[in-house]
Amino acid sequence: MRSAKDFFAPLAVGAPAPAREIPWRPSRVIHFFDPSNAKMAAKLPTLIPKVDVLLGNLEDGVRADNKLAAREGLIKIIDGGAEFGDTQFWIRVNSIDSPWGLDDLLTLVPAIGAKLDVIMLPKVQGAEDIHYIDRLLAQLEAQAGLTRPILVHAILETARGVSNVEEICAASPRMQGLSLGPADLAADRRMKTTRVGGGHPGYLVRQDPTPDDPSAVRATFQQDPWHYTLARMVDACVAHGIMPYYGPFGDIADTLACEDQFRNAFLLGAVGAWSLHPVQIDIAKKVFSPEPKDVAWASRVVETMGDGTGAVMVDGTMQDDASVKQCQVILDLARRLAARDATLAASYNLPGPTA
Ligand SMILES: CC(=O)SCCNC(=O)CCNC(=O)[C@H](O)C(C)(C)COP(=O)(O)OP(=O)(O)OC[C@H]1O[C@@H](n2cnc3c(N)ncnc32)[C@H](O)[C@@H]1OP(=O)(O)O
Ligand SMILES: O=CC(=O)O
Ligand SMILES: [Mg+2]
Numbered sequence: 001m002r003s004a005k006d007f008f009a010p011l012a013v014g015a016p017a018p019a020r021e022i023p024w025r026p027s028r029v030i031h032f033f034d035p036s037n038a039k040m041a042a043k044l045p046t047l048i049p050k051v052d053v054l055l056g057n058l059e060d061g062v063r064a065d066n067k068l069a070a071r072e073g074l075i076k077i078i079d080g081g082a083e084f085g086d087t088q089f090w091i092r093v094n095s096i097d098s099p100w101g102l103d104d105l106l107t108l109v110p111a112i113g114a115k116l117d118v119i120m121l122p123k124v125q126g127a128e129d130i131h132y133i134d135r136l137l138a139q140l141e142a143q144a145g146l147t148r149p150i151l152v153h154a155i156l157e158t159a160r161g162v163s164n165v166e167e168i169c170a171a172s173p174r175m176q177g178l179s180l181g182p183a184d185l186a187a188d189r190r191m192k193t194t195r196v197g198g199g200h201p202g203y204l205v206r207q208d209p210t211p212d213d214p215s216a217v218r219a220t221f222q223q224d225p226w227h228y229t230l231a232r233m234v235d236a237c238v239a240h241g242i243m244p245y246y247g248p249f250g251d252i253a254d255t256l257a258c259e260d261q262f263r264n265a266f267l268l269g270a271v272g273a274w275s276l277h278p279v280q281i282d283i284a285k286k287v288f289s290p291e292p293k294d295v296a297w298a299s300r301v302v303e304t305m306g307d308g309t310g311a312v313m314v315d316g317t318m319q320d321d322a323s324v325k326q327c328q329v330i331l332d333l334a335r336r337l338a339a340r341d342a343t344l345a346a347s348y349n350l351p352g353p354t355a
Contacts, residue, residue, distance in 0.1 A: 008173060011135045014142035016149045018173035022242055025088055026052045026340050028272040028288035029281050030179075030245065032092075033057065035073030036066040043278070044077065048087050050281055052272065052340075055090040058104055059122050060184075061276075067100045071107055078112040086340060090153070092120040096129060105133070109140035109150065116150050118176050123184065124154035126164040130171035137174070149174060155247065156233055157181025158188045165233060169240035177243035178233050179274065180265075182226055183250065191225070196250025198261055199224060224264055234269040246273040255283060262287040292347045295334040298327035 008018050031051040033040040035058070048054055056074045058067065074091060091108065094100035108116075121133060130152065137150055152174040156162055162185070169175055182197040193200045199222045210216040230246065237244040246265035249258040262273045262284055272288050275281045290298075301319050304312055311320040338345035338352055345352030 011138035012142040015138035016147055022176050028052050029275050029284035030055050031275045034062050036069035053088040053090050057092045059092050059094045075111045078115050088117040089115055090118040095123040110144045113144050113146050118151045118153050120153045122155045125160045127167040127171035134172040151176035153177045155179050155181040157184035165236040169236045175242050179245040179247040180230055181247045196248050244270045246270050248274045248276055252277045259283050289337050290330045290334050294330055295348045298330040301327045
């Protein structure tokens with residue numbers, strides 16, 4: 001058994017002290033690129049200022065015979081003096097049961113650990129996977145003389161991972177957040193969809209028959225097969241002070257459905273989503289930033305409510321202590337995003353980035 005106090009002790013002599021709180025930084029879009037792909041790497045100087053998180057992907061999506069080139073590509077990018085400004089730099093390593101996961105960590109933490117904000121770990125099954133990487137990272141950080149802990153983000157993409165979601169979130173002070181991985185999760189659960197995220201025309205509810213006209217056409221409504229997992233993930237993350245994200249949307253050409261999937265996640269509490277292709281960057285940024293009209297409304301409700309207690313009517317709707325808290329969630333997000341994005345700041349009428 002570990003006591004509560006042990007939880008914040010470094011797991012290796014000389015390792016940095018574990019984080020007591022996960023710093024909130026804008027992460028509406030986690031943009032994936034393959035570091036072994038020279039064309040993608042060449043685009044980084046223009047992509048970095050546009051995204052909240054740039055992620056060098058080593059896992060699925062990178063060919064097996066390119067795994068080493070991808071690792072080396074990351075080192076080359078950092079050694080080449082890549083400038084991140086206030087954009088976060090993450091990597092997705094191969095899973096710890098794969099032939100590459102261990103060497104990804106052994107190679108990259110010493111080589112680029114000082115620049116790394118977060119390591120995304122795929123196919124996490126339970127707390128034991130987080131405990132493993134927690135100790136290993138502490139040892140590698142100590143050896144490399146790193147002064148701040150690298151945070152860990154787990155992908156929720158196995159049935160066992162979903163069953164263990166609370167213990168995964170609670171497993172280490174390094175835990176930064178979780179992403180829903182609908183592709184691997186569908187495979188692991190034996191779901192019968194071959195899509196990477198999104199809905200399915202067969203997953204629907206049908207309108208009741210019209211009693212006096214049984215042959216009338218009955219409307220159908222597609223449902224979101226990811227609703228349960230996402231909602232469960234959001235609760236687990238919030239309960240443990242870490243951040244929930246929707247993952248990939250594979251139909252790159254269907255930008256409208258991508259936007260819908262991202263918005264469902266935003267409305268349920270997710271803070272961001274992955275972008276697999278440059279066309280998805282602006283979709284995620286738009287969706288995970290509150291709309292100016294919602295910010296204006298939230299601001300009006302908060303002002304009208306004064307000290308935030310009691311009940312009043314605003315435009316025919318009841319507002320009270322609880323709805324003020326809802327409005328404060330929107331306002332708080334708007335303020336934080338405005339501090340990074342001058343255009344948003346202007347649209348919200350809020351202070352923008354300081355020089
Ligand atoms: C289930 C999961 O694990 S999801 C995560 C793993 N998968 C990924 O990370 C996939 C990342 N994305 C990709 O590999 C690619 O975007 C693909 C394969 C989906 C499509 O690639 P392409 O067919 O080359 O797309 P397209 O022709 O539209 O690309 C246009 C340009 O954008 C570039 N580009 C495409 N995706 C990216 C990206 N993620 N980052 C940077 N540049 C990109 C292309 O290199 C191309 O450059 P060019 O104009 O200099 O030729
Ligand atoms: O890694 C992501 C997924 O959907 O699988
Ligand atoms: Mg996956």
